[in-house]
Amino acid sequence: KVEDFQIRLKVICARQLTGSNIKPVVKVKAGKNQAKITRIRKGSAPIWNELLMFNFNESLKELYDYVFEFALNNSRKLRSDALIGSFKLDVGTIYDQPGHAFVRKWLLLTDPDDASNSPKGYLKITVCVLGAGDQPPVTGKDDDNDDVEGNLLTPAGASLRAATFTLRVYGAEDLPQMDSGSLKSMKQRIGLGEEGDITKTLVDPFLSFIFAGKKRKTQIIKETNQPEWNEELNLPLKFPSMCDSIKLTIKDWDRIGSDDPIGTVIIPLSRISSTGEEANGAGFPPTFGPSFVNFYGSPREFSKLGDSLDDLNIGKASRAMVELVTTMDEEGAEPAPPSQPINDDQIALVKKYMRRRRYRLVVGFESANMIRKPLERIEFEVSIGNYGNKFDTEVGAASSTTEPGNPVFDDLAFILRSIIPYYLGVNYHYMAWTSKKPILMVTSQWEDISFRLYAMNLILRTCERMEGQINHLNELVKVEADEIEIASEIVSILDMLILETSKKLPDPRGRTASNQLDRRIHRQRLQTFVAICEEAKDLRQNCTDAQEAISAINDFLERLKLVSYEPQNSLPDVVVWMISDNKRIAYARIPAYEILYSPEKPEFCGRYCAKPCTITLKYPTANAKSKKHYKVPAQLRIIAWLGRAADQDSFEFHSRFYFENMFHVDSAKKSKKIHKIPTPKIYIVYKDVSKLHLRAYIYQGRDLLPMDQDSFSDPVVMVSFLNQTHRTEVQQHTLNPVWDQTLMIDIQFYGDLEHLQRNCPDVLCEVFDKDDLGSLEFMGRTSGKPLLQFDPEEDETPRLQWLNIRKANQAGGNILAAFELILVTVPIVGKHKYPIVFVKTPSFHCTVPDIHVPMVPCGIRPVLQRTAIEFLVWGVRDMQSFQLLSVDSPSVLIQIGEVEIRTKIIKSLKKNPNFAEPIYYLEANLPVDDLYFPPIVIRVKDNRKFGRRPTVGQHIITNSISYRIKPPPEESQSDEGYGSLNIDGKYSFKLLAFIIWLSYVPEMTYEIETVKVEFEESKMESISEDDEATPLLKFHEYTKVQYTSADAAITILDSDDDTMNEIDWWSKFYASIGESGMAGNYVESGLDLIKVNIKTVLIKRIILCFFVYTNELEKQENFKHFGDFIQTFRLFRGKGVLEDEEPDFAGQFKGTFRIYTLPEDKREPNPPKFFQNVPPTDVVEVKVRIYVIRAFELAPQDSNGLADPYLKIKVGKKRIVDRDNYIPNSLSPTFGRMFELELKLPMEKDLHVEVFDWDLIGTDDKIGETVIDLENRYLSKFKAWCALPETYCISGPCPWRDQMRPKEWLEHKCRQEKWDEPVWNSNTYKVKEDCFIRSVNFKILIFCLKKACEHWGDADERLALYILRTFPHVSEHVETRPLFYDALPNIEQGRLQLWVDMFPKEYGDPGLPYNIEPRKPSKYFLRMIVWNCSEIPMMDVSMLGDKMSDIYFKGWISGLEHKRQKTDVHYRSLDGTGNFNWRFVFPFDYLPQERMVHVSKKEHLWSLDKTVTKFPPVLNIQVWDNDLFGPNEYISEIILPITNMPKCCKFQRFCTLENVPDMQGNCKMEMLNLFDQNTPLKGWWPLYKVVDGVREQAGKLEMSVEIVSEEEEVEKPAGQGRDEPNMNPKLEKPNRPATSFAWFSSPFKSLRYIIWRKYKWIILGVLGVLVLAAFIVLFIYSFP
Secondary structure: OEEEEEEEEEEEEEEOOOOOOOOEEEEEEEOOOEEEEOOOOOOOOOEEEEEEEEEEEEEHHHHHOOEEEEEEEEOOOOHHHOEEEEEEEEHHHHHOOHHHEEEEEEEEEEOOOOOOOOOOEEEEEEEEEEOOOOOOOOOOOOOOOOOOHHHEOOOOOOOOEEEEEEEEEEEEEOOOOOOOOHHHHHHHHOOOOOOOOHHHHOOOEEEEEEEOOEEEEOOOOOOOOOOEEEEEEEEEEEEOOOOOEEEEEEEEOOOOOOOEEEEEEEEEHHHOOEOOOOOOOOOEOOOEEEEEEEEEOOOOOOOOOOOOOOOOOOOOEEEEEEEEEEEEOOOOOOOOOOEEEOOHHHHHHHHHHHOOEEEEEEEEEEEEEOEOOOOOOEEEEEEEOOEOOOOOOOOOOOEOEOOOEOOEEOHHHHHHHHHOHHHHHOOOEEOOOOOEEEEEEEEEEEOOOHHHHHHHHHHHHHHHHHHHHHHHHHHHHHOOOOHHHHHHHHHHHHHHHHHHHOOOOOOOOOOOOOOHHHHHHHHHHHHHHHHHHHHHHHHHHHOOOHHHHHHHHHHHHHHHHHHHOOOOOOOOOEEEEEEEOOEEEEEEEEOHHHHEOOOOOHHHOOOOEOOEEEEEOEOOOOOOOOHHHOOOOOEEEEEEEEEEHHHHHHOOOOOOEEEEOOOOOOOOOOOOOOOOOOOOEEEEEOOOOEEEEEEEEEEEEEOOOOOOOOOOOOEEEEEEEOOEEEEOOOOOOOOOOEEEEEEEEEEEEOOOHHHHHHOOOOEEEEEEEEOOOOOEEEEEEEEEOOEEEOOOOOOOOOOOEEEEEEEOOEEEEEEEEEEEEEEOOOOOOOOOOOOOOEEEEOOOOOOOOOEEEEOOOOOOOOOEEEEEEEEEEEEEEOOOOEOOEOOOOEEEEEEEOOEEEEOOOOOOOOOOOEOOOOEEEEEEEEEOOHHHOOOEEEEEEEOOHHHOOOEEEEEEEOOOHHHEOOOOOOOOOOOOOOOOOOEOOOEOHHHHHHHHHHHOOOOOOOOOOOOOOOOOHHHHHOOOHHHHOOOOOOOOHHHOOOOEOOOOEOOOOOOOOHHHHHOOHHHHHHHHOOOHHHOOOHHHHOOOOOOOOOOOOOOOOOOOOEEEOOOOHHHOOOOHHHOOOOEEEEEEEOOOOOOOOOOEEEEEEEEEEEEEEOOOOOOOOOOOOOOOOOOOOOOEEEEEEEEEEEEEOOOOOOOOOOOOEEEEEEEOOEEEEOHHHOOOOOOOOEEEEEEEEEEEEOOOOEEEEEEEEOOOOOOOEEEEEEEEEHHHHHHOOOOOOOOEOOOOEOOOOOOOOOOOOHHHHHHHHHHHOOOOOOEEEEOOOOOEEEEEEOOEEEEHHHHOOOOOOOOEOOHHHHHHHHHHOOOOOOEEEEEEEEOEEOOEOOOOOOEEEEEEEEEEHHHOOOOOOOOOOOOOOEEEEEEEEEEEEEOOOOOEEOOOOOEEEEEEEEEEEOOOHHHOEEOOOEEEEOOOOEEEEEEEEEEEEEEOOOOEEEEEEOOOOOOOOOEEEEEOOEEEEEEEEOOOOOOOEEEEEEEEEOOOEEOOEOOHHHOOHHHOOOOOOOOOOOEEOHHHOOOOEEEEEEEEEEEOOEEEEEEEEEEEEEEEEHHHHHHOOOOOEOOOOOOOOOOOOOOOOOOOOOOOOOHHHHHHHHHHHHHHHHHHHHHHHHHHHHHHHHHHHHOO
8 A cells, every 4th residue: 555654864973984084975865766965064973963854655565675875975075986985774674673763873884895894984873764643763862972883783793794695597487478479470470480389489588686776687588488597696795784675576678668577576685594693593694595486477368458467466476496695705806797607517406406296286166156246157267386277378288277157146135136126236146066066186396395385384383373372361361360360371372382392393404405595494493493492391380470471472473483484485376266258357376385285294284285265366456546455256165285196195075076077178269279188177076965054143333434425324234154145234324333133044055064163164244335326335344253053952152243344454343243153953943042033124115015124132132221321512613614515503413322312503603612501411221241332423413594404524432431430429529520639539638748748858768559648747747947948049130020919029139140140941941851961050959840750659640740741741641632521523524535544524523421320220319410510611711822942853844954944823813923033954943932822712722833944935835733722721620721830939930920829729729619718827927837628737848848949939829839739730841742744644744842821811810921032142252372382292304304393273162163263383493392472362152051152154155044053162272383385284282171171280390181181081180160260261281182092292281261251352352363452461472582483484594593503613614615725726826
């Protein structure tokens, strides 16, 4: 079935990528043609955190084979050389994981072209496959220190190796005709073509081999159906691989157009290999064959209209001999060519695997019935492979078809048709085989692989027996049977399992066709059997827990199923065809191993071998929406046997058969083809006939499919058994019919009664809808086992059961029925223990008199009792138009069984959709057993002009157990939960007060049983508030809300403590979800959290204080959709067009029901009514505040993989569009928005919170929406208007915001429940510290054991709040709601965190709203002055041999690399020292509460908006060596976290690496927060570099560093470097040595300080020598 799927991929980060100075980018290819890429990052450990979504509209089978390819490329390089590493993963592997997801897994990246197989890095991802109704996994917080090896998507400890799959394709046989032979036939007619059968040459086959997206194919051999390729296909891969499917496809090559697939087979890699993780198991690489592989495709007969059955795997099985070998490649070895011929020696070795043995297939037909159409010349064909195919002239003749004949009507229908025209609709036919049954025999030749199938049958039989016993065990557990009975069943299962696993499996050694994979699978099965046997023995002796034993037994079953698979089953399936007038009509496939006979042991035989079985034929069609999928063309009752021809004598029918000397020759069509020699027809003759009597008790149906446009059906049930069919009466205009009818069918049975007793066929029930014209429309079918009454002494009563109706893959409701099959030895009339009572039923046919219908007899029909039903019919909502007219005046009709009630009419749906009188009551006789309880049908009718009352919507409640209660007690005064003082009826007020008291006592643990707890109040009073008094906290003025009451006014408190400035509502939120790094000092403040851990009390139900819910508020277990008062029922009408489509939505019904028993004696008084003190149904005006916190994991909408989300609020016709406040380039936006609306309930009850993507051009795209039902929250007993906080505060970040104070709400609660008003007592200081409610004393000292806080309100108000929290309530919370979009129904498009407050206007104005605006960073400046450095390593050597460095410093704050700064260069440092006096000034935006730096910049030049990225505040300082030619050289660095940096050292000589934290965080210096320092830090810090993973000191740095705010920057300005304003402090030019200069800019200095200083004596000597030499020359020259 084609469905919508979404594959959600989150690319998190990468590690240890090979290469330096790289810019990695991830490209993901999914499926056939979808590809997406991430943004480009820098470095070998990039972080993406990008979400990619791929949408598919495919069947799950197609989706399984899709391959995900992750390619990580270096964007700096050309495409041909850009690949760093890749990884492939098929979707099926993901879908098979728990939750259909891999969460935070690491992919080992490799290069397919790298022969060394060295890892190229690791990529961290989260990927999930979401279908309709699936929820994405909870990813949690990403941990940078997680275990890579433990989460690697490769077997633990295994490394990827280069390997090669070598698929040896030898040949194929029995390929079908794929091309038209018209051209060749014409050539033969004119004498140009060769004589012979041209169908053998009308196919040009080749085989394709696909794995992990790579493909190889053989050469094309033209015009043959028996190709011999003898070819090796080599496919390189990295092993082990995450892809698990090898796909082999045989195709027919076409000169024009695409190639036609002949057949496809998929070999799971996990079934032909082993990792060695089994008990004492040895792993082996993928191995297969040599063995034949069956390719199931289209029928062998060619269709000129085109083949639409290519993907159905039906019909003829083509076969190919293949062998798969896995070789591990050696380093440096030459890769194998993609294709090469197989050597002759290997071809000769495979010949032994092709040796054939004679097999015989025997199929006896007992009956053929339920033939839908009156076809002519019907015959049934049995074939295995190509043997038995009557249209194939290549195989020998066989008795594979029955004698052609015409079907006849069933006897009952024929008789009733002649009497009652109304019964003309029964038109099933059957083949008139009475005492003479046809037998078909097909002789074939196959390789002997029986040893494989014997082992598989043995394991499958064990699994089948275990499944039956486990189902029985689960039923015992479900009905809470006796522990001894459950233990006995567990022991029985274990005994059976020990016995079965002790049996000997067939040994493949010595078998002709056995290969290496057979021996390895056999060894694996033996090891599994031994392990299961030992574990089962140990479990039987030592297990004491039933649930543990059941879990272990289920595990045994899964392990057995795992080893039962046989990958080399080359024996084709048996196919039964129904042929009419030489045309194939319908078919059924029977796996050969299910009917295989074994002469060795009976347990090796197939489960249907020589046993009668019922098979249902189906039409061949590839259209998923075709009606042929649920139509039954015929049903057969057969006995089948398959075995060696020599073993045929062991097959007995328990009767005699003979050969009839009758030959059938098909002369319907003249042809020049030579016909096969006719074979004799074989029959089995039964001497005796048995009379059977079937009784079908059809009582009622429920929740049937609506087949008419008015949302109803006219159902009728047809019951078929063997050759007979009978039907019930038609029930008009209902989906929950009550037939109460017994169908009696007399049957003449020709056959073996022993076979019938052991393998009795099911009784088939088909439900049809009768149309006005008399035609029947199929609604679904079901079947049930009849109770056999063959022994008159047996006294067993059939029991009615609900049978599930299916229409193809669609659920179609249920029918309550039972069946009884009686062997008639004497006339049965009047002899049955339950006599049949006939009821006169009016006929709906005008020409037919009234009919006497037999009812279901007493003793079988359900037992009834007197029952009361109370209805709370509140109203209807969202009614859709019907027949182009709006629904204006609705009323409700409710039916239960045969009773019904009608409500009054709502006069105007637009003014008030509630009923003025909502409570209704009736009495009826209803079943005692919940299993038989009739459904509750809710119909909404619209009262229109001229008396028309059409049904505009309906809802059916099939399970009414949740509405059945015990009769209300005499003292009940209120509705469910209203007026109740107990929690679950078990915990009193005193207990609840004690529980809350315990929850505030630290470091104590109490365990309270589910009984009332008595304690002395004097012990509690000994605890004083003063014992835990703490200093008061003060907050920012903007976080305080002034609260004024009639008693006193609370003034706003001021504070000068800067640390308190970090506390706001967001601090509370982040502290509650565990992100303490963004909560500032909130945790230390002692204020309330939005989530409190349970640490002290263990009871069945406890009231917690605050919550951050991971899903919707109404879905919490305690609240149950807020359906405690009324529930919401969706109304539907019409019928679904498609199988998986529900009827049209018609509206909603609001109401509920209560059902309870009444005394059987009507003279006894009835219990009091359940619904009392119901609130009025008038319209209520409320003020609604919607606080939207943030969203995450939104579906990307833009081409860059991101979105620009904004919010839209919609209620009825009211809209709030917050488009101007969109958040650019974010999939996890923080909105922090509050919206306020004034609404009228119930007309404006549905609150739509929508998230849209902002677009500059075109319409905005809708990401998703969530809908909140405000009415249910308003009416709930939990008072979900405004959540109750843990403590009553009048100031601080979260003051009291409700309309009335807690004390006022408590008094209102007492008045509402008709209790006495609370009595407040005061102490000597006139502080009201205790309260009496219904004789229960609540003391403030019991509750207020927390640290005192200045923001608390009065003590009596706090005590009132604590008392209110003992009632059902909603605590302060934030709910997380999924977002959905209509284009992808039921697939989440993200999640939204919010909460909603409602304030009814009748209670006054609410308090001021909370300020949840997103935090805005403040401007700060980091000033760093580089004074000096020393001991810097020498990086250069001058031309004169001096070691030196040209030193300069770089500095930046993490995230602001584009604003890095650097000092000037200290040239020619000969001793590693440097002088700079250089100031760095780094402006940055910093949020103190989160301790994060906010960086806002555009991703690209053409980007419209800036993207905000958060980084921890880290100061990076690096030392570099400046080079004139070539790149500068890195020397060393120091990284200083600004909020947790080590203190500097005052003296240079004490500056070592111990002064900075090492890899483990150890540091001898004090750690400090630079933001808390009032004066600059000045001193020495060590510089280091990492060599082979170890830090080495490489210099020392003297600097001063400080952080100033924006105001301080204005007051005390300072320029960058030594620029103006050069102050605070003023920097002078560094006093550098004279040798510090740039040689290329100062040549004279170079001569003076480089050459002259070192070589002056040499220069002077040379000059002296030159002067002396000149003097001598001149002297000689001038000498006379």
